[in-house]
Amino acid sequence: MQDQRKKLRVIVNCAVFAAITAILAQVEIPLPVVPISGQTLAVGLTATILGSRQGAIAMVGYAALGAIGLPVFAGFKGGAQVLIGPTGGYIFGFILTAFITGFILEKTKFNLTMALVANIVGMIVTLICGTIQLKFVLDMSWNQALAAGVYPFIAVGLIKAFLASWIGITVRNRLVKARFLPAKKETVA
Template sequence: MNTKDIVYVALFAALMAVLGLFPPFTLPITGVPITAQSLAPMLAGAILGARRGALSVVLFLVLVALGLPLLAGGRGGFGVFLGPTGGFMIGWAISAFIIGFLIEKFWNRLNVVNTAAIIAFGGIVVLYGLGNAWVAVAVDISYWKATVGSLPFLVGDALKVFVATGAALAVRRAYPLVSHA
């Protein structure tokens, strides 16, 4: 990794921390909060690509595991990975990687529709699949109940997909080498 890569990774880890400043709203069924932070892996993957996007999330998660209160609501420490949100947090890194991989793969064919589809796939389908599986284990409920309990998140996450799509396409036009380096 060169200096530019390190700066991008650190910048997006910082962005993820900043998005944690928005207060969370915790749903009673699953104990998983609605936060702005799930926008960051979408942006990281779509703008930085697979490797740098995933690394920015991993850096953020390492800082959280070390105890920095960077999660929404000022949470931090290794214990948060064992709670109901743990699968979503690990899923953030995988989501960023998948989004970045698909953006890189379809780089020459990106438009609003397929960019939104890629971000929705990685940022909702993949993330919910992993996160809901862990919620089911952590809270001791069925996968189906965890999935139904996550439905209120869809509206906000769909809005995040549109924000990430607009930002990714704007960056692609203005700085094409950021995403495809």
């Protein structure tokens, strides 16, 4: 019975954070090639609160919802064409970002300093994944891809990394205290 409760809690956590990502994706500032959106903030929050495994599962769920056509991506877009299009690399990068960000926190400590380090690393991972796909899909040079897919997002990315760290650690601590999250990493078979 206890195992079933743990599994249910994991499913609910992942579903809630996939939904939060879908909602924050609609907060966007349009730019010519790649918009600035709340998706990356949501990825950082997800990883900071849930950790590597659940964070990555939540992002797989988010990507899957969009892949089947639900309008969960930035600008109320959905469908496989978004994933194979110029911005799809960022979405695939969210899965890796959530895992790496959460992994760093699990191997160090869930505190503001380590969360900021982990979220900055995560931001870099997202930008690398997104820029690689952007370059090849739009047949850009590396300089063009960096100019369109990295440089405009550095300052905003650092702000979002700080917000994800601060809000994420605050929320995580409260969820642990309320026993909605385990204090230590918990494995579910």
